[in-house]
Amino acid sequence: MPPNLISIFPHDFLHKLINFPKETLTNLFKLCQQSAQLFINKELYALDPLVCENACHIRAFTLWHMVHKYQKNNNWHQWEVLIQTIEELIEKINTLPPISEHTKQTIEDYLQENHLYTELDEAFLFDIKFVFLSHVLTLTKKQFPSTSFMLHEKTCLEALNTLGLVHNKIKSLVSSAQKELSAMSCHFIQKKSQLSSNTILNQLLVTRYDDHKRSYLPxxxxxxxxxxxxxxxxxxxxxxxxxxxxxxxxxxxxxxxxxxxxxxxxxxxxxxxxxxxxxxxxxxxxxxxxxxxxxxxxxxxxxxxxxxxxxxxxxxxxxxxxxxxxxxxxxxxxxxxxxxxxxxxxxxxxxxxxxxxxxxxxxxxxxxxxxxxxxxxxxxxxxxxxxxxxxxxxxxxxxxxxxxxx
Incomplete structure (x- = not known):
């Protein structure tokens, strides 16, 4: 299929069974709407995710470039159209029959079968997904008191309980979001380095993966x-x-x-x-x-x-x-x-x-x-x-x- 809105959801999560109410699907789309509105409003504190240690500067740099791109081209209308398109998808979900809890259908198959998506430009899709996953992983970030000058933050899955997903589904959403957002961030930096034609830095920017398959650059x-x-x-x-x-x-x-x-x-x-x-x-x-x-x-x-x-x-x-x-x-x-x-x-x-x-x-x-x-x-x-x-x-x-x- 051509690039479309379904891809904002992490790949591993999409392959899970859709054995949850359609209202939960509505909540997921509303979360995407919310992230888009935060981006338009430049409420960027809500897009400061916890993914893995020592990588916050990569996502900060990527987010700055995204904001500056739309500001420079005065192209925020794209995001407003996106929010309206998602609203229409939500209205369509409301007309569909209830989802059986015994279904063997995956989330991806259900979205495709019911045409719950819209085709998107690949570059715009990257930005939407980056913003959406950043918001998800900011909601699940919890800060604890620290005894040193380092931040003490942990992932708290309970923050997504209002979606209506069971614990294992939330865990899948968050862990796969971490994998994909870290990979997207690394890809952006590597692309930026290649555009600068700095052969030496390109040689050093080799992606490595931890035990959770999250991506890292030095x-x-x-x-x-x-x-x-x-x-x-x-x-x-x-x-x-x-x-x-x-x-x-x-x-x-x-x-x-x-x-x-x-x-x-x-x-x-x-x-x-x-x-x-x-x-x-x-x-x-x-x-x-x-x-x-x-x-x-x-x-x-x-x-x-x-x-x-x-x-x-x-x-x-x-x-x-x-x-x-x-x-x-x-x-x-x-x-x-x-x-x-x-x-x-x-x-x-x-x-x-x-x-x-x-x-x-x-x-x-x-x-x-x-x-x-x-x-x-x-x-x-x-x-x-x-x-x-x-x-x-x-x-x-x-x-x-x-x-x-x-």
Missing amino acids: QYATAKVILLSALQDNTPVIIKLSRYVQHHYHDELILGFMPSFDKKEFCFTTQINAQFETAIICEGVIDYSKTAEAPSTLLNRLSRYSLMQILLANFAAHPQFSGNLRHTPCIYKEALQSTSDLKPHIAQEWEEFNQHAYFAKKEGCTLENPSLLFLNHVFCDSVINYQLHNLSIRIPEEMLLDENEL
Whole structure:
């Protein structure tokens, strides 16, 4: 069949028996409507899923590109049409006879037989599915108190009980959603890297799979693709910084950054151009051993380094994979063994990775030493939700974004 709306549901889930009431099917379509409306409204906090560790930056970057694409082309009408189309499918479901609990028909077969779908452009279908699965996995994300500066989040299936599915069906929906959303995210990054013609990073961006068949890319190489692309695409970056003194909360600073005119660095700004309604939010902490410095002093200290360097150092300091992949052998050694022409360039990438990892440990970008900036989450959100600090400070001109560049 041509690409169609049925494919928003994970493949494994579609192959389950449809031994549940048709009202449950209605609830699933309503959930898709809800996710589309959240996307239109740019309520992106509801599209910040828990899939697997160390991959939030990939989904944040993908979501930012999606929002920017529809905003740039002023093409939100597509999503409004989608919501109306789903409403018509729901009305059609209401006219159908009850589903037998003893049926041997799969969910996919039932949807096809009753023509409960609409054909879609493949690129648009990718976006719909990404948004839908992100919303499902955000609903099932539950945050717990943490004893460290790392987030403590777990998947909570009970959040989907209102759909009317039995526990095993919910479990299937969530686990298969994790597999497919992680694969889609990795595919987007690999495609972005290929478009930039960076042969070296392409060589390093090899998908690996954990015991649950979720897809992973190495953290540092992925971050490099994201940040280099963010510079070229003029992507705003907001640092949401919680400051602590000996693990006791002190205050929060919101710092805005935009790519410089030459697209080589992120520069501090007190204003993000209205044309950018969304930004990449890098959430992190600083922990002081004695007293907290003045905000202006902090920004002066950050400005002594390259923000690009600080961000990459964070991604070098984190485990490159998680779960049962945490102890994956060094990807640079593997890449060196699989190529001959690119060996000098891969060796250089390895050296840069080691330099950033050393910088993180020495300057304070690690969980053990978060004295400069330790990132613990990356997501995409609306700029309007963040009041940027307007700090009156003296910093090098090259680190300050000229208003003419906004």
